Amino acid sequence: MAELSLPVDERTVRELKVGDGVELTGRMITGRDAAHKWLLEDYREEVAPYLEGTVIYHCGPVVRQLDDGTYEFVAAGPTTSIREEPYQADVIEKYGLRGVIGKGGMGLQTLAGLEKSGALYLHAVGGAAQVLAQAVRKVERVFMLEEFGVPEALWVIDVVRFPVMVTMDARGGSLHTEVEKSSKAQFERLLATTA
Amino acid sequence: MATKEQFVDTFVELIRRASAELPPDVVAALEQGRDQEATESLARQALVTILDNVELAKAKSAPICQDTGTPVAWVSYPEGTSTRLLKQAMHEAVREATAKSYLRPNAVDTLTGRNTGDGSGRAIPFLHFEEWDEPRVEVRLILKGGGCENVGVQYKLPDSGLQAGRDLEGVRRVVLDAVVQAQGKGCAPGVLGVCIGGDRVSGFSESKCQLLRPLSDTHPVPELAAMEERLLKEANELGIGPMGFGGQTTVLGVKIGVLDRLPASYFVTISYMCWADRRAAVSLDEEGAATWLN
Numbered sequence: 001m002a003e004l005s006l007p008v009d010e011r012t013v014r015e016l017k018v019g020d021g022v023e024l025t026g027r028m029i030t031g032r033d034a035a036h037k038w039l040l041e042d043y044r045e046e047v048a049p050y051l052e053g054t055v056i057y058h059c060g061p062v063v064r065q066l067d068d069g070t071y072e073f074v075a076a077g078p079t080t081s082i083r084e085e086p087y088q089a090d091v092i093e094k095y096g097l098r099g100v101i102g103k104g105g106m107g108l109q110t111l112a113g114l115e116k117s118g119a120l121y122l123h124a125v126g127g128a129a130q131v132l133a134q135a136v137r138k139v140e141r142v143f144m145l146e147e148f149g150v151p152e153a154l155w156v157i158d159v160v161r162f163p164v165m166v167t168m169d170a171r172g173g174s175l176h177t178e179v180e181k182s183s184k185a186q187f188e189r190l191l192a193t194t195a
Numbered sequence: 196m197a198t199k200e201q202f203v204d205t206f207v208e209l210i211r212r213a214s215a216e217l218p219p220d221v222v223a224a225l226e227q228g229r230d231q232e233a234t235e236s237l238a239r240q241a242l243v244t245i246l247d248n249v250e251l252a253k254a255k256s257a258p259i260c261q262d263t264g265t266p267v268a269w270v271s272y273p274e275g276t277s278t279r280l281l282k283q284a285m286h287e288a289v290r291e292a293t294a295k296s297y298l299r300p301n302a303v304d305t306l307t308g309r310n311t312g313d314g315s316g317r318a319i320p321f322l323h324f325e326e327w328d329e330p331r332v333e334v335r336l337i338l339k340g341g342g343c344e345n346v347g348v349q350y351k352l353p354d355s356g357l358q359a360g361r362d363l364e365g366v367r368r369v370v371l372d373a374v375v376q377a378q379g380k381g382c383a384p385g386v387l388g389v390c391i392g393g394d395r396v397s398g399f400s401e402s403k404c405q406l407l408r409p410l411s412d413t414h415p416v417p418e419l420a421a422m423e424e425r426l427l428k429e430a431n432e433l434g435i436g437p438m439g440f441g442g443q444t445t446v447l448g449v450k451i452g453v454l455d456r457l458p459a460s461y462f463v464t465i466s467y468m469c470w471a472d473r474r475a476a477v478s479l480d481e482e483g484a485a486t487w488l489n
Contacts, residue, residue: 021240034308062261062299074296075261080342080380103438104342104380125244126342126382126438127260127471130251149310150300151261163244165237165440175237179441180378183433187375190429191357194364 001163006098007053010118013098016166018173022122024162027140028101030059032079034152036087038144039095047143050156051095055122058084058102060151061133071139073157075129078103081121089113101164105176114170121168123175135162196276197332197483199284205477205485206288206334210266211297213338213475214258217249218489220410221386221447221472225249228384228437228444238442245437245470256297260382260471263298264338266320267403271333278324281332285322289314298338323400333488335407335476343381343469348373349398352461361461363422366391366451367429373465374430374446379439382469386410386448387426390464393454398464405450406468407476409489414451423449437470447472 002016006026016022029050031039038044039051062075081102084091088100088110099119100106103126114121124132136157143154167175197205229242252259266289270281292298293314302316303309350369352361357372359365370389377383388405390398414420426449436442447470456462476488 019237021237060261060299062258062263062296064296075258075263075299077261079262080345082380103382104378105439123438123440125241125248126379127262127340127469128244128248129258129261130255131244131248133257133261134251149303149312151310165240167440175441176378176439179435179439182441183375183378183435186433187371190371190432191368 006055008098009053010098013120014118014170016120017169017171018166018175020166022164022166024055024164025160026054027156027158028055028057030057030061030155030157032058032060032152033083034148035144035154036084036091039091040087043094047154048095051097053096053098055099055101056091056097058100061155062129063139063150063155071142073133073136073139076133076136077127077129078124080104081106085110089116092117092119105167105174111168111172111174114168115172118170120166120170122164123167124164132162135159196481197479199280201479201483202281202284203287203291205479206285207291207295207297208485209334209336209475209477210288210292211256212487213336213473214263214292214297215252215256216475217259217471218409218474222246222249224410224447225384225470228447232442232444236442237440238436238444241437241440242444258297258299259473260340260469261299262340262342263301264340264473265301265344266298266336267339268320268334268336269323269325269404269407271325271327271329273330273332274326276332281324282322285320286315289320330481332479333476336474337403337406337468338473339403340382340469340471343385343467346377346381347399347466348376349395349465350463352463363418366463367422367426369463370426370449370465371429371433373467374433374435377467378435379437381467382471383435383439384437384444384447384470386468386472387446387450388466388468389449389451391451391453392456393462393464394457394460395462397454398462399466401452401454402464402466405452406466406472407474408450410448412450419451419453423451
């Protein structure tokens with residue numbers, strides 16, 4: 001498994017390819033439906049430094065507030081990424097993101113955006129909320145908590161050896177396209193046999 | 196009769212169990228999947244992570260998945276028990292379980308986009324009530340995640356695109372199509388709850404109810420038992436695999452229910468349950484003492 005420190009440069013990102021396992025260490029930010037829409041409505045200056053060179057994690061965590069006012073991630077697996085398809089390529093380009101973490105993969109618009117901007121789609125294991133929460137060392141700060149609520153807020157987190165797999169790379173490769181194609185071919189074969 | 200407080204306390208524990216502890220039959224099916232996938236494959240790595248996660252969640256008494264889903268419960272109650280009281284108790288339990296982080300605040304006002312903050316909302320939790328002859332109250336709960344709910348689907352037969360007619364072969368074709376359409380997006384390997392017949396509401400209700408059956412349960416009707424087995428085998432030949440990474444473990448179980456239908460309609464409804472197939476059940480006797488069920 002390759003180790004990657006965040007923030008990361010474009011060259012390193014362009015060298016990785018579909019099928020590579022990666023462990024991420026450093027600062028990243030969460031963001032899902034409300035956040036993506038909000039990030040494109042305007043240039044969000046206050047959040048921009050937390051996006052540049054790092055990755056956005058499609059995650060709506062369970063969060064506990066401790067007595068001293070700080071936060072702790074209780075459960076933090078990925079959510080379905082395809083809902084951000086209309087926004088993702090633009091968010092990557094506008095804020096200089098180097099990648100996206102989510103589940104289920106994304107479409108052609110995002111794939112083209114990854115190649116253009118030099119970014120990766122990193123697949124975390126869906127539902128593995130405890131394993132992934134354990135990799136979150138610290139919650140640094142949060143944006144839009146009041147407005148969006150816990151799952152939709154943008155949480156800035158510090159992670160250590162956060163496990164993901166490259167399933168879409170910056171060279172036009174997508175594991176999701178491959179699996180979809182082969183499973184559809186197998187489906188046709190099964191339909192041809194009725195007995 | 197049990198007091199409201201007893202109901203609330205028991206339901207909070209019911210929710211905790213469902214959220215943090217995966218049923219043993221599901222764990223066994225995931226282990227079997229892991230062992231059959233090639234060493235070093237992404238499929239095997241995903242299943243190893245999933246099983247680590249299941250163990251960790253149980254040990255920490257914390258949610259297996261951060262999407263703690265819609266709590267959907269089937270409640271059987273004796274004559275004379277107030278269903279309004281049971282409903283209030285379940286809503287209260289959901290709020291308490293949310294405050295304890297067994298659940299994520301998961302209810303959003305659809306018009307304003309604001310999270311209700313306490314986990315409870317309109318039709319969340321969702322409850323089915325059925326009066327029965329037993330003196331006890333039995334509650335069977337599932338936590339139905341949003342990602343897998345999004346890949347649930349209802350077909351109207353005949354379907355000319357899939358050449359699916361109004362018979363079991365037609366059912367087979369649309370169920371396999373649903374698995375192909377879902378790819379890894381429902382958090383494969385999933386469990387399929389299927390309903391043949393009914394209308395657009397009762398179809399989904401019954402397909403979800405099928406998810407209460409343990410994976411080892413076989414259908415009493417031989418043709419349907421054979422169809423469940425065949426669909427499980429064929430779905431796993433599609434090569435979608437855990438998370439859609441490719442592999443042999445795409446579906447852990449297929450459970451089919453049947454409802455009557457109108458002459459004009461022939462619906463086949465599929466509810467997809469993610470690998471985090473969270474279910475728990477409890478029985479409360481007349482004094483409110485709880486017995487935990489499988």
